[in-house]
Amino acid sequence: MPDHVIARLRDRASLSYRPDVSNGLTNVRARIARHKRARLSVSLVLVVGLVAALVTVAIVVPGQNAANAARYLRISPTTRIVELSGPSNGLSDVYFADSTHGLGLDQQCRLSSVADTACALAIARTNDGGRTWKRVGATLHVTYPDSRASYPFIDFVTDGRDGWIYGSMTFVTHDGGRTFEPDGPGGLVMDLSIMGNETWALSRPCTPGTVGCSSTLFSAPTAGGAWMVEHGAPKLEYPYLQLLRTSPKDAFLAAQSTDGTLYSTVDGGLSWASHPLPPLCDQLQHLTALNVHSVWALCSAATPNDSQSKELYHSVDDGSTWALVSTTSPTLVPDVGTLPISGIVTLLNAVAPDRLLIGFDQGPPIASTDGGRTWAPQGLPTSGRVGQLTFTDAQHGWAILLANDALYRTSDGGAHWSMAASG
């Protein structure tokens, strides 16, 4: 473009259009101030958001771990655990009245790490030792408030009529699972035990991780009735508790924490005595007992690489005194058995006076026939965790393998297993 044209353009533009320089600079200063305020606001929002995210992570993540950890500590004559990543759909919990008659909880849950968990629950019945199952009644649709809900378990009386589905929400049936209605003492029912005419529920009114929240023991008539607080029972703040009833009158209550105390009652909960746990027990993981005069306590301490130091103690006097039976460090203590250091214990079950079973998060369960001194792998498939182990007597037992959602059955005390049903 010729220079004279450009020069004329400049002249023409300067004649026709005169921007206000002084006002322009004032306006620029105002805009600069506005930009700086906006930058400051954005920075503040980012900082607040970052802090909120960090606080959320600090609160929620330990809570999730705590909720998971709670499932390790469910000790009762029927030992139960739940897969850490969530419940396995299908037959997730079984109750057997004898070697042939049983009830099972068939659950189908839609899992989410962030949203509510919706489950369809139904009771199934077997009359052939678990080979075939038939649904009883209608499906119960339950929405658990968040992904950290405690997943449901069942317990029934031997006639199969009265029973509960319990956990974050609790339901009762008095017709063998055909119909259910909301029940329970409220809160998270961590354990529920039916013994004779009285059912006990150990409830926690708040989620794990809530400081200053203690558990409460309730009782109710098994055939139906109001839940009453057992005022004599200790209120333990530590969230991971176990209630172990060995008869309608005898029971143990303990926390996983290292306060080193085991509580027991021999009068149906009217009074409770406290006993010191073994002094070397770093953390109580599992209790099991056939009766109040023979109690085993498995203590542990975490070690790296999915291994765990373990000590198994036995008491014959309601937990007043303890004897070390086996340990992962046998060379340090003479005359005790050896436990494997690898594997995290997920269940401990007393099947007979001298017969014990231990399940791990990986690998095959191990069994002892001499009261816990020597251990050997038992005949269950080695892949996957045993999700539940229950025995009706010293010979007949069932195990749910989480790897394939299959139910296995034994009739020789656990020496040999065969698949009863698959999910």
Added chain:
Amino acid sequence: MAPTPDHSFEQFFEAQYQGICRALWLGLGDTCEPEDAAQEAFARAFLRWGALSRLERPATWVFVVAVRQAMRNQRRRTRSITAPVWATEPQQPTEDVALRLTGVTALRQLAPRQRLAIVLRYYADLSVRDIAKAMSCREGTVKATIHSAQDRLRTLLPDDRTISESDNA
């Protein structure tokens, strides 16, 4: 209290503000709110003046930002107002004759993008690369636009034979 731009920025502002506003006015017309666009570009320039002041031609950066802002202003206004561009251009008959050969009249008859490209190239003295940044298009598109604008200007300015073919290189 508003922050005070430092002395060098004030000098830069005073030296460049009117030229940038006029280039926007010539290239895009009143609807682009030239002063608003230029002020926004200068405010942003102040916030990074430490780096910009070390450039050989910091005005180029302000030009590019101002043109983009002006085009946004124009889009915003023309969505709601269909007023013709260059509405404030004096329309005095006596001037028409005088201006016929000045280029301003010829510029009016170019397509908007041709007009903007020509103004940025020859009036603001931006490189093809910087024009491409300002107009958010490829350099080849800028060259083609300038080339077609020059062809059009030749017909509008028949007396002029000095338009260089190499200007758009």
